[in-house]
Amino acid sequence: MQIAIVLYDRFTALDAVGPYETLGRLPDxxxxxxxxxxxxVRNDTGSLALVADKALxxxxxxxxxxxxxxxxxxxxxxxxxxxxxxxxxDATSTWTTSVCTxxxxxxxxxxxxxxxxxxxxxxLDQLPKYGAQPTxxxxxxxxxxxIAAGVSSGIDMGLALLGRxxxxxxxxxxxxLTEYDPQPPYDAGSPQKAPAEIVAEWRAKSRFILE
Amino acid sequence: MQIAIVLYDRFTALDAVGPYETLGRLPDxxxxxxxxxxxxVRNDTGSLALVADKALxxxxxxxxxxxxxxxxxxxxxxxxxxxxxxxxxDATSTWTTSVCTxxxxxxxxxxxxxxxxxxxxxxLDQLPKYGAQPTxxxxxxxxxxxIAAGVSSGIDMGLALLGRxxxxxxxxxxxxLTEYDPQPPYDAGSPQKAPAEIVAEWRAKSRFILE
Numbered sequence: 001m002q003i004a005i006v007l008y009d010r011f012t013a014l015d016a017v018g019p020y021e022t023l024g025r026l027p028d029x030x031x032x033x034x035x036x037x038x039x040x041v042r043n044d045t046g047s048l049a050l051v052a053d054k055a056l057x058x059x060x061x062x063x064x065x066x067x068x069x070x071x072x073x074x075x076x077x078x079x080x081x082x083x084x085x086x087x088x089x090d091a092t093s094t095w096t097t098s099v100c101t102x103x104x105x106x107x108x109x110x111x112x113x114x115x116x117x118x119x120x121x122x123x124l125d126q127l128p129k130y131g132a133q134p135t136x137x138x139x140x141x142x143x144x145x146x147i148a149a150g151v152s153s154g155i156d157m158g159l160a161l162l163g164r165x166x167x168x169x170x171x172x173x174x175x176x177l178t179e180y181d182p183q184p185p186y187d188a189g190s191p192q193k194a195p196a197e198i199v200a201e202w203r204a205k206s207r208f209i210l211e
Numbered sequence: 212m213q214i215a216i217v218l219y220d221r222f223t224a225l226d227a228v229g230p231y232e233t234l235g236r237l238p239d240x241x242x243x244x245x246x247x248x249x250x251x252v253r254n255d256t257g258s259l260a261l262v263a264d265k266a267l268x269x270x271x272x273x274x275x276x277x278x279x280x281x282x283x284x285x286x287x288x289x290x291x292x293x294x295x296x297x298x299x300x301d302a303t304s305t306w307t308t309s310v311c312t313x314x315x316x317x318x319x320x321x322x323x324x325x326x327x328x329x330x331x332x333x334x335l336d337q338l339p340k341y342g343a344q345p346t347x348x349x350x351x352x353x354x355x356x357x358i359a360a361g362v363s364s365g366i367d368m369g370l371a372l373l374g375r376x377x378x379x380x381x382x383x384x385x386x387x388l389t390e391y392d393p394q395p396p397y398d399a400g401s402p403q404k405a406p407a408e409i410v411a412e413w414r415a416k417s418r419f420i421l422e
Binding site: 012013014017018020021024030031032033040045047048049050051053100120121138139149150151152153155156159160163168169171172173175176177178179180181182183184185186188189190191193194195198199201202 | 224225228229231232235241242243251256258259260261262264331332349350360361362363366367371374379380382384386387388389390391392393394395396397399400401402404405406409410412
């Protein structure tokens with residue numbers, strides 16, 4: 001299986017690396033980081049670059065498409081080179097997946113119409129514009145579409161899809177080897193759980209950023 | 212604050228990117244990915260390269276040192292360029308940290324003598340050779356040393372240290388923005404929790420790999 005992970009300027013690194021480290025451990029698979037042009041691609045803060053080894057055009061028929069999110073997603077929403085590639089790759093993919101605001105790119109490409117989906121909690125309300133229906137789940141399976149919520153949820157998505165493809169034992173092995181026994185020092189990982197004033201602060205800031 | 216994240220051939224990507232995405236969100240900090248030589252550094256499977264923007268020699272006095280682990284750690288255990296840099300950087304650092312088998316590099320540099328520490332569960336028994344005492348904790352604070360267990364535990368370490376430096380509210384904000392509300396689809400993230408036959412399988416394979 002060929003797994004293509006899409007990079008673009010100002011993506012969020014953990015969105016890509018979380019599922020890479022889980023799903024990417026699928027035996028007999030090839031993972032390829034792809035971008036419009038090959039070479040280093042800088043993340044949202046600019047302090048990290050991941051290398052895209054191939055151009056989108058060089059990887060036209062991946063078995064699994066994985067689209068991370070990040071602040072740079074908004075600049076890609078009308079990038080027809082990327083959106084066309086997503087449509088073409090999706091036409092033959094076995095699984096089409098995203099993390100965080102990566103789902104908005106799938107949605108903009110027209111791939112989530114009539115589908116259940118999710119996104120970063122601050123971006124959920126944008127999905128209906130594209131005919132997708134936001135759910136409260138952390139990982140949403142709808143047919144061949146596997147859509148994860150914000151940033152770190154890609155780790156859970158990667159494990160869930162790995163189990164679906166390769167079986168429970170494989171996914172459990174990868175969970176054990178990555179020692180994924182999470183013990184967050186706080187319980188603030190969702191707007192339902194974080195202190196209300198922190199949620200309100202970021203909702204206010206995101207209105208400023210996103211609109 | 213300057214945060215230096217060390218890369219070397221065949222590191223594990225999530226070891227570096229997990230704490231990068233949490234601790235690296237510290238306001239007014241500068242994160243620098245460093246390696247013996249600047250440029251792309253390939254991870255353990257070879258399918259991903261992260262770019263080291265500076266050479267070790269160019270970043271002699273970081274405030275925080277972060278050493279990821281990975282299969283490539285064993286080739287670095289006698290690399291005096293790296294070990295000397297770790298000793299020098301540690302002499303003036305505020306915090307010296309590691310994820311996974313990165314702790315064995317700190318130990319080989321002589322920095323964990325008499326300290327409580329941890330590592331990937333398959334490497335814990337190597338710590339006493341260097342005078343460090345393995346504990347069963349996922350994240351171990353001992354003075355200025357903050358040592359995390361395998362791979363994904365660096366996310367928890369990054370949040371815990373972020374809270375220690377910048378306060379609970381900051382760490383909770385970062386947990387919320389990375390939507391770190393883990394929901395692993397299996398409960399197999401430690402040798403105590405994974406199916407016994409899977410643990411035994413990997414213990415057997417690691418004896419072959421590590422010795």
